[in-house]
Amino acid sequence: MENSSLFFSVRRCEPELIRPAKPTPCGLELLSEIDDQEGLRFHMSFILFYKNNINGSELGKDPVKVVREALSKALVYYYPFAGRVREGDNRKLMVDCQGQGVLFMEADADITLEEIGDSVYLLPCPYIEELLWNVPHSNGILASPLLLIQVTRFKCGGFSFAIRMNHTISDSLGLVQFLITIGEVANGATQPSQMPTWNRDIFNARKPPRISFTHNEYSQNIFSMEAKHHSKAMIHKAFFFSHRQLLSIRNSLPSNLQNTCTTFEILTAFLWKCRTISLGFDPLDKVGVSYMVNARGRKDIQVPNGYYGNAFAFPMVLSKVGLVCDRPLGYALELVKKIKTQMTLEYIKSVADLMVIKGRPCFNTQVGSFIVADTTRVPFGKVDFGWGKPVSAGITSPVPSISFFARSKNRGGEEGIVVPIWLPPLVMERFERELKKMLDTTIYGGIISSL
Numbered sequence: 411m412e413n414s415s416l417f418f419s420v421r422r423c424e425p426e427l428i429r430p431a432k433p434t435p436c437g438l439e440l441l442s443e444i445d446d447q448e449g450l451r452f453h454m455s456f457i458l459f460y461k462n463n464i465n466g467s468e469l470g471k472d473p474v475k476v477v478r479e480a481l482s483k484a485l486v487y488y489y490p491f492a493g494r495v496r497e498g499d500n501r502k503l504m505v506d507c508q509g510q511g512v513l514f515m516e517a518d519a520d521i522t523l524e525e526i527g528d529s530v531y532l533l534p535c536p537y538i539e540e541l542l543w544n545v546p547h548s549n550g551i552l553a554s555p556l557l558l559i560q561v562t563r564f565k566c567g568g569f570s571f572a573i574r575m576n577h578t579i580s581d582s583l584g585l586v587q588f589l590i591t592i593g594e595v596a597n598g599a600t601q602p603s604q605m606p607t608w609n610r611d612i613f614n615a616r617k618p619p620r621i622s623f624t625h626n627e628y629s630q631n632i633f634s635m636e637a638k639h640h641s642k643a644m645i646h647k648a649f650f651f652s653h654r655q656l657l658s659i660r661n662s663l664p665s666n667l668q669n670t671c672t673t674f675e676i677l678t679a680f681l682w683k684c685r686t687i688s689l690g691f692d693p694l695d696k697v698g699v700s701y702m703v704n705a706r707g708r709k710d711i712q713v714p715n716g717y718y719g720n721a722f723a724f725p726m727v728l729s730k731v732g733l734v735c736d737r738p739l740g741y742a743l744e745l746v747k748k749i750k751t752q753m754t755l756e757y758i759k760s761v762a763d764l765m766v767i768k769g770r771p772c773f774n775t776q777v778g779s780f781i782v783a784d785t786t787r788v789p790f791g792k793v794d795f796g797w798g799k800p801v802s803a804g805i806t807s808p809v810p811s812i813s814f815f816a817r818s819k820n821r822g823g824e825e826g827i828v829v830p831i832w833l834p835p836l837v838m839e840r841f842e843r844e845l846k847k848m849l850d851t852t853i854y855g856g857i858i859s860s861l
Contacts, residue, residue: 416525416529416536416537418520419519419540420517420520420541420543420562421517422543422560425513425514425515425545425548426513426515427510427511427512427513428481428492428511428512428513428559429485429509429511430482430486430489430509431482431483431485432486433509434486434489434492434509435507436508438496438504438507439493439507439608440610440611441495441610442610442613442614442719442720442762443614443615443761443762443763443765443770444613444719444721444723444761444762444765445578445579445610445613445719445720446502446578446765446770447765447771447772447773448771449771450578450720451577451578452577452809453575453577454575454582454805454809455542455572455574455575455805455806455807456572456573456790456806457538457542457570457573457804458571458790458793458800458802459523459801459803460795462567462568463796463797473571473795473797474516474563476596476795477571477596478516478561479596480592480795481512484591484592484595485512487591487601487602487605487606488591488606490579490608491556491579493505493506493507493509493510493556494506494508494510494552494554494555494556495552495553495554495556495576495579496552496553500766500770501770503578505556505579511555512555512557513545513555513559514560515545515558515559515560515561517561517563518563519540519541519562519563519564520565521565522566523564523566523801524566526564528821528823530802531818531819533804533807533808533816533818533828533830534807534808534830538572540562541560541562541570541572542572542574542806543560545558551576551578556575556576556579557573557574557575558574559572568797569797571793573589579719580718581719581720581722582785582805583704583788584717584718584719584721586788586790587604587716589790590604590789590792591604592793592795593792593794593795593796597794604716606717606718607714607715607717608717609714609717609719612714612717613758613762615759615762615763615766616759619763619764620760621760621763621767622760622763623756625725625726625760625764626725626726626728626774627698627724627726627773627774628772629774630776632696632728632778633695633696633777633778633779643834643835644832645833645834645835645838646830646833648830648831649831650818650827650828651827651829652824652826653826656673656676659680659739659849660673662739663739671743671747674701674815675746677815677829678746678782679699679742679743679745680742680848681780681829682697682734682742682746683734683735683739684841684844684848685780685831685833685841686731686734686780687840688837688840688843688844689778689837690837690840691731694730695731696728696729696730696731696778697728697731697734697779697780698726698728698729698774698778698780699726699727699742699749699781699782700726700727700749700773700774700779700782701782702782702783703722703723703724703725703750703752703753704721704722705753705758706721708753710755711755711758723753724773725753725757726749726774727749729742729745773811777837779811780813781811782815782829783812783813783814784815785815786817786827788804790803790804791803808830808832813829813831814829815827815829816829
């Protein structure tokens, strides 16, 4: 996806630490075995854009002041966010809760939201370096602030709220729960409508731990063809799929699959097939696909209301290359559908036990492994600081080795889904050609636009 060539300047104040507004419990809070796995030891960034509410009660109020004060009050309930992560024996992570605070920046941009235009919908965000400054020495996993926030005022009275989060403390759904609380407090609430729950022990390893499943997603020795076909160098490009294209893909399927599969499942299978063809592996080699399956709302797992830790697993299914490439799309789709059925209490307990037994390994990042995650249903639209719903909200930039599905618009204003894809450079060229052939579309610099 091409970035805009628009240039503007941002004036920032010095970063400050925002601490809980009242004294909070001190001590060590253990993260779960799901939280502290190697694959989640990175930072994720999100951004929300708000227009000036000229007809609302917030006219004349300063969003920086409103958010800063509400953030401090919300941290009373979510005090672990104000702590620092430490590592113990066997690489076990915990949060040292001493009310150290989260990093906060006040900023002003010499531009209006109207001048930025549709760029607010782009992934990656073209202006994330301006709207979320990477404070030096702030992005460590251990002993660093868990949150970095920048609120930037625009000349029109609108503003952006950008946040970077240490993924070990929370997933995107847990983060949005926290952001909704900030919004509720900003709008006058005295406490959250949904009280937070720590309870990280629900995803702890059993005693003694026992691995009861084959976890392909953590095996580093599945894809034997890696070394002879590709270097480790990877690049990413973001591809946009309009509703019309998504409907076209759905309509190409047998009627039983058209009516029983989600858009996420269909697009995942479509990309996996296209990606596998582009890899050029031997038909008898194996490839895998995996996606993050949420544990919330499942009766057998019983994640408590208000839980804001990482609550997912990402089972992987395997197939021979030739079957994915040569069979109809329905074959890949049926395999993708099986991923969700593997997510049970026993499965996620087995993942937790694997973390303890095998030293908290990373998920498989080989090129034969296609890992995706769906953020299109994360309710960023509910985050209201007093200026109404955001006009745009979501993840700001791609995460290496994971393709996050996000809602977006293309340059023509069409709504759809954008997906960053990671591949070696030469494979990426083949992937673009394969997409062009499969979709009968024109590709501009990595973004797919309907003819």
